[in-house]
Amino acid sequence: MQDIMDITFLQNRLGAEHSYGLSYLPIVGSTNEEAVRLAKSGAPAWTVVIADEQTAGRGRYLRRWESPAGLGLWFSVILRPETDFAKINLLNLAAALAIADFLELKIEECGVCREARVNLKWPNDVWINDRKICGLLLESGTENNRLKYLVIGIGMNINQTPADFHQKLGGTAVSLRIATGVEWGREEFLADFLKHFHNKILNAIRTDFREIITKYSAKMLYKNQQVCIKLMDNTVGGILQGINEFGYLLLKTETGEKEITTGDVWEVPNQENP
Numbered sequence: 001m002q003d004i005m006d007i008t009f010l011q012n013r014l015g016a017e018h019s020y021g022l023s024y025l026p027i028v029g030s031t032n033e034e035a036v037r038l039a040k041s042g043a044p045a046w047t048v049v050i051a052d053e054q055t056a057g058r059g060r061y062l063r064r065w066e067s068p069a070g071l072g073l074w075f076s077v078i079l080r081p082e083t084d085f086a087k088i089n090l091l092n093l094a095a096a097l098a099i100a101d102f103l104e105l106k107i108e109e110c111g112v113c114r115e116a117r118v119n120l121k122w123p124n125d126v127w128i129n130d131r132k133i134c135g136l137l138l139e140s141g142t143e144n145n146r147l148k149y150l151v152i153g154i155g156m157n158i159n160q161t162p163a164d165f166h167q168k169l170g171g172t173a174v175s176l177r178i179a180t181g182v183e184w185g186r187e188e189f190l191a192d193f194l195k196h197f198h199n200k201i202l203n204a205i206r207t208d209f210r211e212i213i214t215k216y217s218a219k220m221l222y223k224n225q226q227v228c229i230k231l232m233d234n235t236v237g238g239i240l241q242g243i244n245e246f247g248y249l250l251l252k253t254e255t256g257e258k259e260i261t262t263g264d265v266w267e268v269p270n271q272e273n274p
């Protein structure tokens with residue numbers, strides 16, 4: 001497989017009727033940074049910034065996202081949804097769900113018999129079995145409490161082998177190749193994903209996210225399990241119950257039910273069976 005993406009192949013596979021404008025950069029600091037810059041200067045909805053490699057790929061809270069050349073899909077989609085800023089959580093969940101559904105479709109299509117369960121770790125991770133395959137980072141601009149633009153940054157591990165991951169990620173990250181045992185054509189995968197993503201996001205907005213909560217909940221990691229949630233300045237423990245209509249996490253704690261708007265969820269190992 002090649003490091004450099006074949007953009008003509010990608011365009012052709014997307015077909016003539018697609019709504020995307022592609023901006024391809026072999027190497028960039030962060031596709032989100034570039035997409036935010038383009039969005040601020042008026043780029044239309046469905047502009048996609050794609051890179052083969054990111055030198056400063058970012059996660060939430062200024063964390064780093066490993067984005068080696070030619071092995072994954074690192075891209076950012078600009079949206080201009082006509083919605084309140086408050087809908088951003090639901091858009092985040094709708095995007096994660098669209099990714100999980102697509103991964104399931106592709107895994108099924110390729111016919112591997114390996115056990116590859118796709119799960120959602122609230123709020124922005126997609127996992128296969130017990131490892132992270134994909135992370136999302138949303139960045140937005142607002143005006144009078146309405147979303148002016150939304151950038152959905154997506155990092156998906158595609159063709160890495162275990163040795164390609166940084167030691168620090170050992171045991172927590174996975175690629176589609178590791179999960180399925182086969183190598184994937186990134187262009188074909190991305191073109192098919194973009195078509196799927198467009199339909200899913202438009203449908204989620206059109207139906208006011210009505211089905212998203214139920215569908216997201218069904219794929220949620222650690223449901224009804226004891227978890228620990230790392231917030232900005234403290235940690236809270238409890239039983240993960242699901243999400244509410246705003247996309248916030250519901251946690252049953254010793255002092256009652258808590259609504260969590262952001263944070264990192266970790267499983268608390270079972271004392272009898274750690």
Ligand code: BT5
Pocket residue numbers: 029030031032033054056057058059060061063064065066067073074075076124125132133134135136137153154155156157169172173174
């Ligand atoms: C995320 O943050 O998971 C959001 C990642 C978004 C990356 C995309 S790539 C395209 C676009 N451009 C950008 O600059 N970013 C977006 P968070 O939940 O904070 O998780 C970050 C953590 O995931 C790190 O601290 C590592 O532990 C882990 N990690 C880093 N790189 C990884 C990788 N390639 N695969 C799996 N885990 C990784």
